[in-house]
Amino acid sequence: MKYGHKAVAGAMLALPFLNAEGKQKPNIIFFLVDDYGWPESSVPFGEEVYPRNLEFRTPNMERLAAKGVMLTQAYACPVSTPTRASIMSGMNAVHAGITNWVSMAKDEPSDATGGKSGSVVYEELESDIFRRPEWNYNGLCPDGPLSEGVNDVQIATPMVRLLREAGYYTIHVGKAHWSSAGTPGSSPYNMGFLINVAGSNAGLPRSYQGMDNFGNKDDLWNMAAVQNMTEYYGHEIFLTEALTREALKTLDWPVEHGQPFYLYMSHYATHTPVQKDPRFFDEYKRMGLDNGRSRFSSMVAGVDKSLGDIMDWLDEKGIADNTIIIFMSDNGGNADVKAKGGELHTACAPLREGKGSCYQGGIRVPMMVYWPGKTAAGTRVNTPVMPEDLFPTILEMGGVKNVRTVQEVDGKSIVPLVTKGSRMAEKAARTGQIASQRDANRFVVPENVSGIDPGRELVFHYPHQWKVDYKSEVDFLSTIICGDWKLVYVMMNTVPGQKVQDGVPFELYNIKEDLGETRNVAAQYPEKVEELARRLGARLRAWNAPMPVLRSSGRAVPYPDELL
């Protein structure tokens, strides 16, 4: 696929519903879960089944895993908006300057001291030590006339508009959260969706309960009340279920008219507020989980049912064989919310920390792809996948070629990885090369097959304070992963007198051998540290990455290679 100045191939317009071979283009369902951690499923994405996996029953995710390919080393950004903007633009979130979630209202940075979002005043999110960096705190903005005069955004040609121009019937259901109210990106209609149900500037629902009108009550949070759902007000229904029903309603038209559809089924669950889905709660209590863990597992079970209901619907309509399903989470599981029960900081175990963090708990996410006839059933590949890869991937799935974009696209299509790569994994299992789940999780597709260098640089950068209380394991971290090696840049340790974690600015982990990032081996491998610090610095500098500013000196935190 080539990117450059915007143009759409004429042939696409002439026969919009057919691919190059004259066949009906596949439908694509992107099933995105919010704040959903890598081990928070009965589908084990790891080399073994962890205790955390046992706290969930997700038969429909198991069903999808059995049909498709599991991407056991998929990454997202530490928080929601960067991942979503990355998928929509194909840019690395740091490159896009969207390194944090966007607040509900324009020009009110979510990381500002005394920042507020519409009528809601946040706690002080800026730290005593660092001033907030400059970043695109208004989020992503679609290119074109609407983008004129819109500030503090990344302008991009949105992936969904390209799909629509190529003949896809594009549907948005659920959470949007690409940008703040008052900017064009807050409306899915401007991103290329023909239909929008419930998507807005809101990053979370005020409530998942129909009895609470999904938050449309007389309190200050009305900007986070879920829209377009009035029919369920006052009913005993969980938002996940209601959104699923709305999604299925929208699919009749394209199916009846032979139009390929793109359904962005973007659940608000499992974001806070962690609330009981009464259909499933008791089951988890009976399993012995505490109230919080049971609440969260019930929310996950609701998401799992949604996936199953959609798969059942595809079967009933006879279109399952021509429908791709992509399953993913937008960042790691939230490990720092009391309502989720259990011990804090353990929700993503064996991964370290969770949402907001550049440790694996914050960025490693569950992901599966099922493309009937193209992906090999029940396989796993361990090649790292980034959120920006979804942009070229979905366009390739939709047969969209020679598109031009105003932005430089960083992602690489994973189509070869999930098709040829998964078939290679299947063969390896057949021939005994893969003998265990551990082997499967270490199966890396060679670059000449996948088109992706398994050791490519993966960069994540969180120059913000996520919550009101500074968390050294979450805030002000950057990381670069290259193959098995991972460098964590602890910005706080560049400040005189500060010592967090191991007290050094650079931590080095071998994530293949030390999944939990428990053994910092920086002292043993100074050359690897230097190599990765240089590469991380070069990337951040090339992307003009936002850096926090030290209050005492008025200077920005140095790029990591400046410390060498």
Next chain:
Amino acid sequence: MKYGHKAVAGAMLALPFLNAEGKQKPNIIFFLVDDYGWPESSVPFGEEVYPRNLEFRTPNMERLAAKGVMLTQAYACPVSTPTRASIMSGMNAVHAGITNWVSMAKDEPSDATGGKSGSVVYEELESDIFRRPEWNYNGLCPDGPLSEGVNDVQIATPMVRLLREAGYYTIHVGKAHWSSAGTPGSSPYNMGFLINVAGSNAGLPRSYQGMDNFGNKDDLWNMAAVQNMTEYYGHEIFLTEALTREALKTLDWPVEHGQPFYLYMSHYATHTPVQKDPRFFDEYKRMGLDNGRSRFSSMVAGVDKSLGDIMDWLDEKGIADNTIIIFMSDNGGNADVKAKGGELHTACAPLREGKGSCYQGGIRVPMMVYWPGKTAAGTRVNTPVMPEDLFPTILEMGGVKNVRTVQEVDGKSIVPLVTKGSRMAEKAARTGQIASQRDANRFVVPENVSGIDPGRELVFHYPHQWKVDYKSEVDFLSTIICGDWKLVYVMMNTVPGQKVQDGVPFELYNIKEDLGETRNVAAQYPEKVEELARRLGARLRAWNAPMPVLRSSGRAVPYPDELL
């Protein structure tokens, strides 16, 4: 057209975009204005230009009038929801039992003492003399599985779903207000729309100003905040303009794909709150209008611009020649709101009273139809038209035949009236039969051409108290119109000791000779009174019309023929 048990002709599904002659089906735009009175336009719908007409400049309505046919005696119900439900169901609103506007939340009748709508507690709307009647206060509900167990609604096969099933790409933009939150009818998606922008249970916006987030502020009214419009929050834009832009965005897809569309452009304007549209306000101040009148005229000018923008867009896309435009108001102008300026009760002059009333000011509304190649340009017909006529009319325009509905449809298609009838009017003008606006406004198309008896019974019924202060000219009135004769049933005058208006239960007017209903001639024509009272009574009884209950006796107000 035949109605019976539901079925759609197979041929429609096979060639959904073509009509019986193999031509592309026409696009249909229903441009509905809210609370917009008969004389509140520079297009004069009367026999002469009234002073009130001079307070408006509506060049685009003039442009539409010059292209199409004006229906100079079109009627709506006294308030919003009944008209909207009637259009969607084809039922007379009394027949449907939907005689008042629906409140925002389910099971909270808008006319109950201490009634509330979601978080907003209304003033006491029930009178001291009458208890509220039983009516379908939850509004209209689409038939099918969703309607199971839904109470206090009229269940109907919605017109828009029939259009969609016949291949129309159906779009809702603006105000919905068919039913209360918590019932299926509050979602345009359940009525058959593929797309919904901004339609919900809300009957008015809390604000028209983008700077107010269209009402999405931290106060109690968040259920009336307009949805799907976050991109405009904090911008200097009037809701009418924003909705028009959103509507035009939705039209690209059907036009590009050769699909006929139905656009329900349902403006919240000119409903309260009466707010200044700053683009037009000064012009009216300079004309010498007071602040209130200027505010209201500026809102009307915004609606007129919306109509013009849509017509321009159709021209630019080259589809104006195949697009029908229907222009209408959902009830009479509001004559009882101080913010509208001028003297109270005069907004609809020369008509008597306004919104809520069964006098002409409440029910006679502006209406125009333009069907390129079918309607004769610049013509007027005076045959009465009812809101329920829109159901069979729009289906006939869309070539939808042999549909079956769960409800009994009361309306008659006005297609012959606006096509053959308007051409007959054109010929009459050419041959000198019509020599003046007065002649034109008295031109009635004979039944053998229009298929509509010009003297058919038109029934309106408002057994409620509209506002907190009882208004004898508004509340507890019924009426029947047959040709030139109109009987008004003043329910309050059935109560011992009460005497309002002329003190009698029956008033009789000749609305052809006495448009302003200033001369009650009941005493001169007792046989006409008796005839019309019998006919009104028979209708109300057949439809099981809700009647208020006299508190002192516990008995319902008698049907009018019971008084004879």
